[in-house]
Amino acid sequence: QETDRVGLMGFLPRDLLIAVWRAAQKHCCVCGQSGATIMCCVPECDRWFHLPCAKEGGCVNVYVIPFRSFCPEHRPEQEVEATPEPGTECPICMEPVEDRMTFTTLVCPMCKRAWFHRDCIQGQAMRAGALYFQCPLCRDSEEFRVEMFIMGIRIPFRLPTWEDNDAFAELGVRHGQCNARDCLYPGGREEAEEGGPWELLLCSSCAAEGTHRRCSGLTNSIDTWECDTC
Structure with a gap:
């Protein structure tokens, strides 16, 4: 059908019943059970198989147009x-x-x-x-x-x-807490000020750790800091 709003995802109930009836007549070349719905696309080949049996039996399904399927004997190499x-x-x-x-x-x-x-x-x-x-x-x-x-x-x-x-x-979130062993800021590790001794400096190498200047004994003139790991 031209639209998937018709029937079940574009397939009419009548066509689905025909497909089920036809599959009941076909046996899987891998497991031998009935209900096989996939046919090898090579014209002279009459092998059918179940989708779950494909990998086990060495069958190949190509998942792009024209969506061809191959039995183990005719699969692409x-x-x-x-x-x-x-x-x-x-x-x-x-x-x-x-x-x-x-x-x-x-x-x-x-x-x-x-x-x-x-x-x-x-x-x-x-x-x-x-x-x-x-x-x-x-x-x-x-x-x-x-x-x-x-x-x-x-x-x-x-x-x-x-x-x-x-x-x-x-x-994408900037690190926002002091990782000094003993944080001295009265507001806690999660808080900081815009400048001065309580400004939060991030590691200049990894930016994954931070410290208030005073918590690491840094003066206000120091603008860069590197964590112990780096």
Whole structure:
């Protein structure tokens, strides 16, 4: 339908019933159970599979137009001519990868040095979203993103999860308390004055700690201060 306001998200009830009936006649090539709704897009192939069985069976779903799906026999393979060196580790989980390209071991087509597990790069894609998804090593985004789409990595078109619910909003808030071991200001650590001995100075290196001038024995002429950590 032209609008998702028709039927259920654009699908008419009649069409949904037909899809359910058809799926009941198809058996999954991975688990053997009925109810398979995804068909390999290769014309001469009659394999069907369940979406949850796809990864276990080595099937690939491409999550961009034209949204094609492939059985294990016809799934796309990377054409990069590269072989991981012995002991190569996935830069995401730091665990060893296989000694060649497989369904579960992928490589960046640009740098050919970043080898990673399918599950690891899928997790990174879900966290980063399409805008920030890139190779963990060379930081290429365009070619890398296209290759991962073709290999069946789902990359959501949304902002990264680290921007959800203002997760890092506190990083934009200026530090506002005295961290001296013994704060002498009568108003307490959270209070300060605009100038003089009770002005709050932040560490000139990290800005993550502060002190009133008098609490650290600083004269009014001193405008910079560095915390013990820095």
